[in-house]
Amino acid sequence: MTTHEVFNQVPPLVDHDTADDAALLDGLAREGAGWATGEVRELGRLAGSEPAIEHGRLANEHPPVLRTHDRYGHRIDEVEFHPSWHDLMRTAVAHGLHAAPWADDRVGAHVARAAKFYTWRPDAGHGCPISMTYAAVPALRHAPDLAARYEPLLTATAYDFGLRTPLTKRGLLAGMSMTEKQGGSDVRANTTAARPQPDGSYRLTGHKWFTSAPMCDVFLTLAQAPGGLTCFLLPRVLPDGSRNPMRLMRLKDKLGNRSNASSEVEYDDAVAWRIGDEGRGVRTIIDMVNLTRLDCVIGAAAGMRQGVITAAHHAAHRRAFGRYLVDQPLMRNVLADLAVESEAATVLMMRLAGATDRSARGDATETAFKRIALAVGKYWVCKRWPGHAAEALECLGGNGYVEESGMPRLFRESPLNSIWEGSGNVAALDVLRALAGQPEVMAAFQAEVELAAGADRRLDAAVREVLAALNDPADLEMRARRVVEQLALVLQGALLVRHGHPAVADVFCASRLAGDHGHAYGTLPPGVDFAAIITRATPKLT
Ligand SMILES: Cc1cc2nc3c(=O)[nH]c(=O)nc-3n(C[C@H](O)[C@H](O)[C@H](O)COP(=O)(O)OP(=O)(O)OC[C@H]3O[C@@H](n4cnc5c(N)ncnc54)[C@H](O)[C@@H]3O)c2cc1C
Structure with a gap:
């Protein structure tokens, strides 16, 4: 029996192009990878298709399962994934979202990869091993003999899942094992011991409290060698085909990121090969961490973009009090504010991707700029995501709080990027470290911001303010978050003034730099060109 007619419910958001994003595509061309536009658009259409969205849902709803033993009691230490996880991984690897740019000489290869990583987000969890594999290469190059064998x-x-001798596989994935029970930020507290062997290898005994994606083929790990904390390459399967004794003890029961397995592991005399000198473990693995930090920024920017699109789609189809939500002035204020935050994140992440690309090609100024801008971006963009996700979720009303909308998954994911790869405080302190004793780093940052000098008086004033704050050494460590926030805002403001939509740049300067804004989203001042901002963000949806 029909009890009622269903109406005023929003149609599913499928078959759209997640790369239909002006800030992304402008950035792609500006940062030297316009040649990749077709590939990014193709991936965007795939990401917005119903099958990809469904794979993301299934991978999240069927989390990985740890199998420590086989039916006869032998230890196997394997993790089973839903077929949809493998489908997402296969697509990501086939499109080169993992380490492919390191084998691609084209200018802009890292920018193209960043745009694709941003575009391909049916589920964030599988981005973890993809990101770690991308990031592992520069650290691995500290051991040229290992890099020569493993980098290709x-x-x-090729996505070649399963534990087999690495060098016999068609493609490999790499993970990272630093965090131990007694300390994650402070890895110098690591107790895992590495004993040198006559053949040049080491035997590792100890544990890691977090090791995500434990079905990766190789891991970059830290352990205490006789000469101090050292970086190692540790394979899951040894060259003779036997399992390296890296035991998977448990999988973490996490707030979000549920499709990705994050394990606790123990090394029981496991074989590993040294990367870099003994005692230089942090210096070596930091080359990996810096790139996973870039991916934290990309992931947070992508999450904000997803929030904007979903919220705008809902508002364009849902009516309340006789009008579509998107036509209600206060909802327009919320949507525009979310869109401004999202564009500011995207323009910064594309600039960081450009700096990464040019730094990889030996550009010293861009290396200096990246040193500070990456830490600034990691702190700020990741910090902004949870509030943004909550507000985007609320645009859907009660439907946003229900799993089927996808918004709870986005919301649960949102705090993670600020935690791993250097939690908020650690990222903020890293900015101070970057500035200490490296004048070229601040010079590169200032030069970047000065490119926008004179374009907006609010930006000019904010730049003067942050320079004064930095020049005052009193309590700088205690003030680190505030100063880094200011640095992030002037950098985003400078990029938007130069490259963003004029309406977005204007409202960013008014609200974020001149303080004409409340403490919640949707508090932009009167006189804002809401129509231009919303249409720029979501031309097809609204
Ligand atoms: C889902 C997930 C997956 C992960 N996967 C991996 C992985 O694959 N490999 C891996 O190695 N690790 C992984 N981690 C661990 C992660 O990198 C650490 O949790 C993170 O680095 C923080 O370390 P910690 O948990 O030991 O916290 P702590 O280091 O104890 O920090 C706790 C808090 O203190 C703050 N803090 C630290 N030092 C200072 C200071 N000097 N001043 C002020 N505040 C400070 C931090 O910002 C943080 O807020 C994962 C974590 C999560 C949640």
């Missing part, structure tokens, strides 16, 4: 397989575009 890490950059190969």
Whole structure:
């Protein structure tokens, strides 16, 4: 029996192009990867298709399962994934979202990869091993002999799942194991011991409290060698085909990121090969961490973009009090504010991707700029995501609080990027460290911001203010978050003034730099060109 007619419910958001994003595509061309536009658009259409969205849902709803033993009691230490996880991984690897740019000489290869990583977000969880594989390569190059053997397989575009001798596989994935029970930020507290062997290898005994994606083929791990904390390459399967004794003890029961397995592991005399000198473990693995930090920024920017699109789609189809939500002035204020935050994140992440690309090609100024801008971006963009996700969720009303909308998954994911790869305080303190004793780093940052000098008086004033704050050494560590926030805002403001939509740049300067804004989203001042901002963000949806 029909009890009622269903109406005023929003149609599903499927078959759209997640790369239909002016800030992304402008950035792609500006940062030297216009040649990749077709590939990014193709991936965007795939990401917005119903099958990809469904794979994301299934991978999240069927989390990985740890199998420590086989039916006869032998230890196997394997993790089973839903087929949809493998489908997402296969697509990501085939499109070169992992280490492929390291084998691609084209200018802008890292920018193209960043745009694709941003575009391909049916579920964030599988981004973790993809990101770690991308990031592992520069650290691995500290051991040229290992890099010569493993890099071609890490950059190969074949997803070859399963524990087998790495060098016999068609493609490899890499993970990272630093965090121990007694300390994650302070890795110098690591107790895992590495004993040198006559053949040049080491035997590792100890544990790691977090090791995500434990079905990766190789891991970059830290352990205490006789000469101090050292970086190692540790394979899951040894060259003779036997399992390296890296035991998976448990999988974490996490707030979000549920499709990705994050494990606790123990090394029981596990074989590993040294990367870099003994005692230089942090200096070596930081080359990996810096790139996973870039991916934290990309992931947070992508999450904000997803929030904007979903919220705008809902508002364009849902009516209340006789009008579509998108036509209600206060909802327009919320949507525009979310869109401004999202564009500010995207323009910064594309600039960081450009700096990464040019730094990889030996540009010293861009290396100096990246040193500070990456830490600034990691702190700020990741910090902004949870509030943004909550507000985007609320645009859907009660439907946003229900799992089927996808918004709870986005919301649960949102705090993570600020935690891993250097939690908020650690990222903020890293900015101060970057500035200490490296004048070229601040010079590169200032030069970047000065490119926008004179374009907006609010930006000019904010730049003067942050320079004064930095020049005052009193309590700088205690003030680190505030100063880094100011640095992030002037950098985003400078990029938007130069490259963003004029309406977005204007309202960013008014609200974020001149303080004409409340403490919640949707508090932009009167006189804002809401129509231009919303249409720029979501031309097809609204
Ligand atoms: C889902 C997930 C997956 C992960 N996967 C991996 C992985 O694959 N490999 C891996 O190695 N690790 C992984 N981690 C661990 C992660 O990198 C650490 O949790 C993170 O670095 C923080 O370390 P910690 O948990 O030991 O916290 P702590 O280091 O104890 O920090 C706790 C708090 O203190 C703050 N803090 C630290 N030092 C200072 C200071 N000097 N001044 C002020 N505040 C400070 C931090 O910002 C943080 O807020 C994962 C974590 C999560 C949640």
